[in-house]
Amino acid sequence: MALVMYTSCRLYQNDKLSIGDLATFLIYLTMFVFNFGVATGVFGNVAGVVGAADKVVAIMDHEPTINCYGGAKIRGKINGSLEVRNVKFAYPCKPGVEVLKGVSLSVDNEKNRVVALCGSSGCGKSSIISLIERFYDPNEGEILFNGRNIKELEPNWLHKQIAIVQQEPALFAGTIRENITFGLDVSMKTDT
Numbered sequence: 001m002a003l004v005m006y007t008s009c010r011l012y013q014n015d016k017l018s019i020g021d022l023a024t025f026l027i028y029l030t031m032f033v034f035n036f037g038v039a040t041g042v043f044g045n046v047a048g049v050v051g052a053a054d055k056v057v058a059i060m061d062h063e064p065t066i067n068c069y070g071g072a073k074i075r076g077k078i079n080g081s082l083e084v085r086n087v088k089f090a091y092p093c094k095p096g097v098e099v100l101k102g103v104s105l106s107v108d109n110e111k112n113r114v115v116a117l118c119g120s121s122g123c124g125k126s127s128i129i130s131l132i133e134r135f136y137d138p139n140e141g142e143i144l145f146n147g148r149n150i151k152e153l154e155p156n157w158l159h160k161q162i163a164i165v166q167q168e169p170a171l172f173a174g175t176i177r178e179n180i181t182f183g184l185d186v187s188m189k190t191d192t
Contacts, residue, residue, distance in 0.1 A: 004029055066137060071154035074146050078161060082107040082132065087141035089127060099127050102141070134158060 008025065011017035017025075082105075089100040103124065107115050117125050130136050131143055134150050143150045150158060163180060171179050 001029070001033070066134060066155070068155055071157070072148070072152050073154055073157045074148060078146050080107075080161070081144075081146055083144040084128065084131075085142050085144070087128075087131065087138040087143065089131060089136065089138045091127075091136070098139075100124050100131075100138070103128065104141075129164060133162060133164070 004026070008017060008022050012019065012022055084103055084105045087100050087103045088098060090096065090098045105128075117128060119125050131138055132145075132150070134143075134153075134155055137151065145153065145158065145161070172182060174182075
């Protein structure tokens with residue numbers, strides 16, 4: 001802009017440019033620079049959208065290591081028993097750091113008890129829950145639900161059999177029962 005102003009003033013002084021032509025040129029130049037700045041922002045946004053689209057396509061093309069569909073559903077009585085047998089596990093992002101080293105536990109839930117998994121921070125509670133929900137598979141060992149290996153069960157069916165309340169739950173306005181059954185197809189009685 002400074003170079004154009006200097007050149008325009010020199011042309012005006014030498015009577016090669018009228019004041020009206022100078023004003024018109026400066027208005028056009030200002031409009032061009034403004035629109036060029038806007039276009040640059042648009043091109044930056046387009047580049048961001050293309051980058052995000054590449055990530056979306058990569059996620060859509062990703063083949064999960066754990067089947068999401070198919071598998072067995074347990075017919076008959078489900079007692080909710082759970083057994084973790086000598087499970088060893090490391091997260092895929094850090095395969096060299098084993099977070100569970102031969103963990104075993106058994107929950108016999110014949111009387112429909114509520115079971116809490118407690119322990120100090122970093123002891124593996126969340127990792128065990130992630131394995132029970134089958135967000136991951138153990139590196140070694142097995143997890144049995146109602147006597148069946150969870151790898152044989154349909155994941156969607158398995159998720160409907162297990163209710164989890166996180167350490168810091170987000171609660172909605174309503175009763176505890178309504179919060180627990182939120183999103184489930186459960187008939188609600190107002191007197192309970």
